[in-house]
Structure formats: C-alpha cells, structure tokens
Amino acid sequence: MEKAKISGYQLFVLIFLFEMGSALLVPLAGNAKQGAWLVILIAMIGGFLLFFVYYSLFRYYPDQLLTDFVRNILGNFLGRIVAFLYILYFVYLAARVLRDFGETLLTFAYPHLPLFFANATFILVVVFTVRKGVEVMARTGEMFFVLENLLFLTFIFLIVVSGMIHLNNLKPVFEIGGAEMMRMAFTETIYFPFGEIIVFLMIFPYLNEPQQLKKIGIRGLVTGGIFLSFTMAMNVAVLGVDLTTRSQYPLLTLIQSIEIAGFLERLDVYFLLKLMIGGVIKLSIFTYAALTGTANVFNVKQPSRLAYPIGFVILMISIVIASSYSEHIQEGFDAVPIYIHLPFQVIIPMILLIIAFFKNRKRSKSSTKISS
Template sequence: MLKIVNMEIVVRAGRVSKQMEKTKIDQKQMFSLMFLFILSSIVTDLASNAKQDAWISIFIGMLGSLALYFFVYCQIFNHYPTLPFTGILAKAFSKYIGVPLSLVYIGYFFYLTSNATRHLGDTITTHILSETPIPVVNFIVLLLISYGCYLGIEVLGRTAEILLIWMFIFGLIGNLTVVASGIIKINNLQPILEKGWLPVLKQAIPLSFSYPFGEIFLFLMFLPYLNRPELAKKTGSISILFSGFSLTWTFLLIITVLGPLGAEITDIPLLSMVGKINVGHIIQRMDSIVVGTFVVGFFIKISLYFYAVVIGLTNVFKLKRYQSFIIPAASLIFISTFFIGKNNVEYSRFRLEKLPYMVELPLLIGIPLIVLFTLWVRKGLRKS
C-alpha cells in the first residue's frame, strides 16, 4: 500500500513539474537573481531605529536569515525538489489545507508586488520624471514585467546576470567617489552600542530579519528551476552573505556620512549620501547612479514576486501554461497600486514596521517550521 501511495505522489509531482522541466537556470543565474533581489533594499531606510548601530542590526538580520534558509527552507526544498512551495503545502497538509494556505501566500506575494510597483513609480516620478503621472509609470513597469514573465525564468536569469555587472560598476563608482570626496566621519559611528544590545536586537529581529533577508523565502518558488538542485544551499547561502555584507557596508558608510539623525529622517538615505559627493568640484550630482541602482533592483524584485503569483496560481489550479494568468494578474496589480496607500510614507511604514509582525513572522518562519516538521514525520512514517 505504501509503495502504491509513493508511486502516486511521484506521478502527480511529475505532472505538476512538467512545465518547470522545460526551463532551467544555472547557478550563476540563480545567484544573480537572489543577490539583486535582496540588494534592491539598499535604497530603502533599513534599521533607522537602531541609530548609529543600524549596520549591526542589518548584519544580525543577515545571520538569522542565513540560518533560516540553510536549516529550514533548503530542508523543505530537499523533500520535493521539483515542486514550488505552493505544491509542497498540498503534499504536507493535503489539498484541503494546502490549497487555502497557498492562496494566502499568493495574496502575500500579490501585495508585495503592488507595494514594490507603487514604490518604484513614486521614486521615478519624484526624482526623474516629475511631470509624468504615477499610473503611467506603473503601467509601463508592469508591461515590461509582464513581457519578461511571458518569456520565462531563463530570460529573467540571463537578464539578472547582465544587470549584476552594472550593479557592481555602480557600487564601485559610488564607493570610490564617497571616499575621494572626504565626507566620511568615523565619529558618527560612536558611541557603538550606546544603549546596549536590546535596541539593536529589537530592530534586527524580526524587522531586519524579515525585511529584506527573510524575503529569500520567495525562492522556494524558484529553486525547482535550478538545473542542479544539490547547489541550492551553496547558491543561496553565498548570495545572502554577499548581499548582506554589501547592505551592512553601505549603511555603515551612510551613517558615517549623514550621521544617525540624517540617515533616519531622510526618505532614501543612499540618495542623500550620494548628493554630498564632490570630487574636485568636477564629479558631483551622482543621483543618477542611485536611481539606476533602484530601478535595476526593483525590476528584479517586482519580476520575481509577479512570477511567483503567476506560477503559484498555475500550480493551485493545475493548469499547463502559466501565461494565461499574466494579463489578469498584471491588471489587478495595476489597480491595487491606486489603493495601497495615500503616499510613500504611509505604505512604507506599514511595510517596514507592521507587516513583519502581522504577516511575515507566521508566513516566513512559523508555517515553514510546521511544514518541515510535518514532512519529517511523514518521512519517518513511510520508512517505518
């Protein structure tokens, strides 16, 4: 009886993953997607409540996320390496619980897609296209995202490889010009741990822990596309470490230039820091580099969240082609950007301060732990 059940599970898994087998990406492409996905948060205000110790909170959040990815997410993936997380939920809890839970996760991905799209539209219209209405920018962004999603994850992976090179060039230029401008003040980092570890840990867990590093959970939807599943741990761990060190260094640099108060009150700290660059009265106004970084990072972030919505719906409704969901999903996301918040302050505050406690603690930590425990129990029962 157990052999028959196991064969049935394998057959069903093969049917669901048939679409995924047509497209695979390699380790470099997966690393590029993960790295740019996390690094996109470099233009947001992370851990400002920790004052001059914000960089420590970001570093601790990285370590927590690394442990969660290595010991929980990868373990879940290893049980069903051909299925996205929405498919694994049905295997762990049966379709009666797994399908509703999958819809909850799809709704979460949908909200984050809308949030990131609106954020990108607000930033572009504020700093580049001030005369362009936000809906026009959002429409163009979603049009490009939809086309990229239609082409598939392989094209998105190759695009990320190219964009990663430009992000490295932007980062190198930015760091060199900040140092050459002589605007770094090490005293702004002092006193370190002025109020002890408690404020730092409060900011790190769950805030820095869930955003941006906890969002690596999304890749449970994409790891089945990796052409060598055994490299999932290595690829993800390296991307978390590299992006984590990059974010830590960047916010360390921001605090040394702007000071803790300056980093806290500004909407985009990185943009304010770059605005102070002045190398011999020749190299100035490097704002375009920051905006370019923002657009590159958020293009990848929105693309992946949107793709997760589409393939999640495809998996839940057992359809053969995910492309049929692209236009309906993009249309709903476009409409939702009008209602996500009155302004950048409102929806960003909800995203950074309330969502980690209300939604992301159970969805990114609680339920995955229960899923992993359930899979362990099921595996033990099958062996016995």
C-alpha cells in the same frame, strides 16, 4: 513547472539582486542609529535560520514548487487554501515593491507624472520579462549583476576621493544597547529583506544542480547582507545619523552630496540605475512566483497567459494599498512584519517542516518494513 533550468551562478545573482532590491531605498534598521550596520548583519544570521527551514522543505520535495508540496503535506483541500494564500502574499509584496519604486521615481525624477502611469510603465517591463520564463529572468539578472558591481565600485571610488567619509559618525556603535539591537534584528530587519527569500521556493526546483543549493543560498545571503550593511554604514559615515534617519532616500541624498573638483556633481543617474536594477529583478521574482503559483494551483496549461492579468492586479493594488507614501512606509514598518511576514515566513513554514518530517519518517519506516 515550465521546462527550464538555471545555473548555480544565475541563482546566486538572483538572490543577491533580490536582497538588495528595495532595501537600498529605505534607511534599513535606521532606528539603531550608529549600530544600524551591525543590526543588519545580525538579521542576516537570523536569515540563515529561515533559509535552512526553506532549504529543508526543498530537500523533502526537490522537484516541487511551494504551491505543490503544501498540498502533499496538508492534503489537497487545506493545501490549496494555503497555496492560494501564498499566491496572495506574493502579489501583495509585488504591489508593495511596485509602490516603493513608483513613488521613488516620482519623487526623484518625474514629480508631475501620475503614480498610475509610473507604476504601469514599471509593471509592463516586468510582465514582458516574466512572460519569457525563468531562464530569461536569470540571464537578465546576470547582465544587471555586472552593471550593479560596476556602479558600486565607481560609487565607492567617488565617495573616497571626495573625502566625505567621517568614521567618527559611526561611534558609539552600541548607543542603543546590545539587547535592543537583537530585538530590532529579529523582530524587524530579519523579515525585510532576508525572510522574503521564501519566494525562491518557487524557483529552487529549476536549479540544474540542486545539491549545490545550500552553498549558493548562503553565499547569496552573505553577499547581499554585507553589501546592505556596508551601504548603511556608508550612509551614516557620510551623512551622520540624524540626516540618514530623516532622509526619505538616504542613498539618494548621499549620491547627491558627491562633489569632486567643483565640476563632478549631481550624479543622480547612479541612483536611477540602481533603482531600475533592483526594482525590475525583485518585482519580476515576486510576479513570477505569483504567476507560476496561480497556474500550478488552478491547472493552467499556458501560464504566460496569466502574466498581464496578474500584472494588472498588482498594479491596482499598488495604487490603493495606501493613501500616501508616508502611510505606505509606516504600514511596512509597523503592521506588515507582525501580521503578514511572521505567519508566511516563519509560522507556516515551521508547521510545514514539522509535518513533512513526521510524514517522511513514517514513510521511510514503512519502506524499511516492506523491504525486510
């Protein structure tokens, strides 16, 4: 671990911006139609359960990174294997995020630019941020948080003034049924973006007030979940269900439809700014986790030296991960939740927590016997 500390507010900002991240690009829970906003809120509640699993692991090992305490729980050999698998998990997710934002940038602004150059530019900015450490990343998040809120408030004002909101588009909320909503929330939306907060087990030990972590984490999840739910409800209220689900980037379509007094229009720069904010922070956190974890597992004394090699690996994976953007998105909705997110976000953390519980219980009993 680097010698650094971040405040509770900075951690809250990072969690919020991370949750918003790439979730703003896609029609999150779009198959729920008019009830998409409600499915997001239900998934957020499920995200609380996952967060408490991660928080419980942190409480057992408050001064250790995820890649550290898995070795204490599972032993050095098996623990190193699991720690290395988590590093690969973070690298893979970083590559997916990079592909998301690279493809969006090409579609939205630079259609003739090769994907490699778009992704390379993005990852260079991220690598520069990550090399400076978690404190610089947190201060960058603070600056972006203010800008994000200003953009959001201005965006809401313009939508309201333009008179484009049609609340009837949100009815009926339960068209697909409550049981189907629950299924979608707990088999799809819970993993992305709420379950991805497991990456913060590589950042939690840097918090200067660890006793405040539970409150900070819940606030971050609630704020991010409400913003995502509100954004999805706004997409449906303005665009309607059909256009929202068919649109590749519903938020971009919504922003492009704003027109006030015949002259205030084509506000695509709002989308570009939100794209950069979400992309840089989310990608930085995944890259930082992969970098710190690699240095921790392989005992590298100067982790910053790994920044460019890991950035290059992420860049190359982002290019070869799928032959097209549609294949990339399809893979993200069909295969990734079951075969990748479920093991790393739910199954392995639950096993680790159960083993840690019995290990610490046995240790506390031994300490009681010795003292008596």
